[in-house]
Amino acid sequence: MFYQILVNGLIAGAIYALVAAGFSLIYSTVKFVHFAHGGVIALSAYMLYLFYSMLGLPFWLAAIVAILSGSIFGVAIDYFIYRPLRKRRASPTIILVASVSVLLLLESFNLIFFGADVKSINFLDIGTGLTLGPVIITSLQIFIVASSISLLILLFAFMKYTKMGKAMRAVADNKSVAEIVGISSERIYTWSFALGSLIAGFAAVLIALEQNIEPTMGTALMIKGFTASIIGGVESVAGGVLGAFLLGLAENLGIWWLPSSYKDAIAFVILFIFLLFRPEGILGVKKSNK
Amino acid sequence: MLSAYFIHLLILIGIYIILALALQLALGYSGILNLGHIAFYGLGAYTSALLALSGWPFLLCFLAGGAVAMGSAFLLSLITSKIKGDYLALVTMGFCFVIYSLMLNLDELTRGPLGLPGIPRPTIFGFSFSDNFSYLILVTIIAGLVYLIIKRITDSPFGKLLEAVRDNELAAKILGKDTFKVKTFSLALSAFFAGLAGSLYAHYITFIDPSSFSLMQIIPIASIVIVGGLASLPGTVLATVVLTLIPEALRFVGFPSSILGPMRQIIYALVLLLILIYRPKGFFGKVELE
């Protein structure tokens, strides 16, 4: 039983990690909470449903369209909403309020165009599980964990070795210094939204395969992704990933004792504890209080 | 004679005015970015409904609704005393989510997603407010009283102190003000009035379930407060009337009812976004959101 919980935690963590990685990547450069990130995921999942289940495109093609549309939505939100707010020097808190509005906007669009009922993508047969020693895991779940981890490795390589990745880290570290050496922060913001939302689109495809698609899934996922980022340290992508796996484990351990509908509340209790006692997260560095 | 539909709208407007004025006190006058306002509304509704169903008289249920909301605000203020800015906004959001989860999961008390039906209409000193017209009078009187009380608070030296804390908390401290006490008091009062609004809602609709108190319900109320203008009481009232009536126009355009709900949300979200970007002072406010 314990090993099964461990594996379930790992699977949940793999999905949360993608949500948190995209979110943290965006936060690290723009320095405000892009809550609508969850809405981008939900919308991308519906794009997969639209192109695969409704329009009948081949799955792989529909998946690529969904992932790319995630990226486009992210950049569009930045361009049409956040950029005008940045121009008039709105505080991060105001941008957060705007971001929550965008999330509600996206959820309402999903409701209008796709209806309130739960959708599922029946591409892979998830019924049969493989028995590996004491645990049961489906091939889809193995695929999810494997692809999530590979994507995260690719992301780290990108951030470490490419010119764009280095520029992103420079802006994340110190915007004004980065600008002095000739990096345009606005351009980097656009790229962070493009890349972060691309990961969101990828997460959407995996979630659509493993779970169901519903209009309010964005809020629920965002709460998980945000909690994971806070646990690990909101300014670091690695921290977000670590936090995601810890959160996945904590939730699956928690519903050992509690009714499973408390799963979301567990995330919030952990979020509270971290915000109160260690807001900089596990990997975060405490800033000197000047 | 007023049509039944119009009376219904006026009652809802009255309840929203109380809820929006309450948020105005915390957000507009004290600068507390409380995105969990709906939790206080919900706590008031559930407290009042549960007590009424167990046979308490309306006036006691009504005041208890306010008191429970106030007590929870006091607790929330204590645990968040060290948190500032967008983290505070996020924690209050989290608080709303925790309260929502409790409504959904404390089956034995709240009947979970099934909700609480059969909440009695109020009876005060033998007079029953069972028809909507008399209920409208009740709501109008209470909304009027709340308006006068909040106006009296904000005009007093205490109200000026709230605004001082909003404008510059450090300067208020340097003048010897106990800003934590002041903000706690403001949040508790705000929650009290929100709780009263919740009670009026529960006894009007006579049925409540958690869906009326989800996180996203904050967007219409926040739109009202920000469109009306921070720290403007007449602006709040006017904005409540206008923003409640605008989505009703959709009903006459002939949209199916399944689309009306999300359309209304889209309108509120769009209004909020537009006002944040183009007119952050709202229409009657003197104070700019920072």
Add this chain to the structure above:
Amino acid sequence: MEVLKIENLKKHFGGVQAVDNCSFSVEPGKITALIGPNGSGKTTVFNLISGIIRPDSGKIFLYNPFLFKDKNITHLPPDIISNFGVSRVFQQSHLFANLTVEENLLLAFNNNDQNFWSSVFGLESWGQKSASAETSTRQSQKKIVAEYLALFRLAHMAEKPARDLSFGQSRLVEILRSLINPHHLLILDEPIAGVTPELRDMIKKLLLELKEKGETILLIEHDMNFTLNVSDRVIVMDAGQVIAEGTPDEIRHNPKVLEAYLD
């Protein structure tokens, strides 16, 4: 007896030792100036005195003849320290931007506005003045404010929000607010930086008048001429330490001071 006594204060930010074993005291009825090159830790000392930040080690004592002798205020919060008699003007504007000039000043008189019931509903609570007495004090407070504003040619701004004030006007209002705030020690962080020459003379005159009335003032100022002219005692800081102390004349001829500024 000193009004303020600082003993071996230390504070670091990251790797920077902003205040390093700093000790000095402020004598009553005098103007004491704290000078030193940029980054020498003067404002940090002010932040430590007013309780905005806490020292790593060291002690701060306050003497207030009406309240106590030698009170250790080292770890107290800013509002308590203010109520113990320290009134401060910041280097940057800290007015309440959306309140009127008059309201800004009225807030400084006392903390009765914190009492919700008496403030909002005029209800009498135990041990407090009656509501009517409260109203009459409010009237007299408004009169005092009006007199101050007239004295500094700001009467026409009384009803305007503080955000409409010019830079110099807001400096003045801030100094007035710190004067109204009940205090035993005034600490002013660069009160004349960036103001016009006329306003500078006005503030200089005000400071000297305040001294005549027996006020104790500690100020930070970069303008050497001004500082050496108004102050009775000068404390020179460099790299978080006190490197010299004395009368303006002694400081003028102290080679260590010159060296610190030339570095």
